[in-house]
Amino acid sequence: MKRTYGPLCVLLSILVVREARADEPLPSWNDGAAKQAIVDFVKLVTTPDSPGFVPEPERIATFDNDGTLWAEQPLYFQLIFALDRVKALAPKHPEWKEKEPFKSVLAGDMKAVLEGGERALMELLMATHAGMTPEEFNKIVKDWLATAKHPRFDKPFTQCVYQPMLELLAYLRANGFKTYIVSGGGVEFMRAFADKVYGVPPEQVIGSSIKTKWEIRDGKPLILRLPEIEFIDDKTGKPIAIERIIGRRPIASFGNSDGDLEMLQWTSAGAASRLCLLVHHTDGKREWAYDRDSKIGRLDKALDAAKASAWTVVSMKDDWNRIFAFEGE
């Protein structure tokens, strides 16, 4: 009898486990206050005829990208892209050999590059992000993402995304939320992968932008990216862009740094049913541990605000049983 029913039992137990997993939308989240806050919030806004109910069109959730959806160390990935582009474009720019900050980039002297401050970084960004159409830029970013590897993990950058946040995005969408990215990163840079990696379509990506101009060339219209900042989607820029582009106040916002403070304040001051969440980088082993003193992704004022306003703070070390999908490979 045992041998006869054995395969059936295996099949049944597989089915039971699969069902349990389907019921568990956040498998990479440990049970705890953070996960509970998310599940409670979703239940609150989706329960019809309850006081906390929010109609589907108003379920807007906004996510920061760098440090919230994917890693941002040892440098913002878009900056690594810019450095790689300088190297790729160097043969066409012999003058860069003698000109800072390009000279230091080509010499691999990142310390000198960073000493140039914001002006140097802006110069690198403009030299590598402008002078082409958005379609051409999109292809350049995609080609880079297809081959470049993260210096620590030796994985494509699009794999250095947080598995628990992917689950959260999917969970919110399954509950009628429209998920937006609202990031200081370049809007066209993020559009090159946001749909495929996060399931966030181009029209739901909000970011910093450079100016563009319209041109008719050989009878064909084109839009050209110009080396001039149009909008910085950081700090107060985030709620301002949300109001201008979405025109609704989010009921859920997710960030990880002081650059996200105003977006969370804006969400927090809205309707009674709301969720404000900060990802706190506390896992120096599996990822990085940094907050108040970090140059990249500094989390200081926003951490104080989270405590004062009882926002949800996620400890990556304690709340996430898996950070990256490639862990344990």
Added chain:
Amino acid sequence: MKRTYGPLCVLLSILVVREARADEPLPSWNDGAAKQAIVDFVKLVTTPDSPGFVPEPERIATFDNDGTLWAEQPLYFQLIFALDRVKALAPKHPEWKEKEPFKSVLAGDMKAVLEGGERALMELLMATHAGMTPEEFNKIVKDWLATAKHPRFDKPFTQCVYQPMLELLAYLRANGFKTYIVSGGGVEFMRAFADKVYGVPPEQVIGSSIKTKWEIRDGKPLILRLPEIEFIDDKTGKPIAIERIIGRRPIASFGNSDGDLEMLQWTSAGAASRLCLLVHHTDGKREWAYDRDSKIGRLDKALDAAKASAWTVVSMKDDWNRIFAFEGE
């Protein structure tokens, strides 16, 4: 027997008529080249495994508003709103009695106001559109729309919308399109009615904007509208805003004036499956007849481009059997 089956026959005939109507998504459109072009295009992009098929997420349709979705004569409705606001705010601004262009507005001398040119109009717009939060502005517009009447039709402005275009919006959405408004009108002005009147939610309304600033007042964050132009969503501004905000090229665009030319050119130069359509105001009896020489809604270069590029041109007189829902009341 007749009397017995009579009610059943009536019921059956009602059902048959209802079914016929459900099959006919554009009842206010006369049969003809324009209607055929729309129906053919929708069939082309929605037929799976056909060469013209377009996946649902890429079915982006962009509509101009003034003169395309609602009337724009004798003045843009937003300008009529601004004039009404000057009158409403006048008691708080005694200095306006002696100051142009306000003096002429209060004296009802529109000719003198228009002689002040763009500078005068901009001054009126800034005095009436800035100095409050977007929520407050939204309420002001809604209150105005609830009571103000169109000078010719004596109907609320939100009823001066083109019935055939409402049917077209619904028809496209029923076929998986995402419908956007891309208008020179103010984005927050249009958001006050676009959802209710057109079924276009706030996040799918793109328009001109004024600058805003972030402020914490009494511990509460707010966004304040400033009397300074940020972006004019007209002419080349339209494709530029489409690229920046939507990040996809529309496959269908609808306009009525030279301000829409570049949006239609941008759509026209895209994928093989596309529809570019101009509403031509040819019905002086039911609406207005104007094109090349009109100060408002001038249609000149775009009409030439439509002929050269074989875009669809709708004659309101010949192609629409009903312009406004209130016709024949």
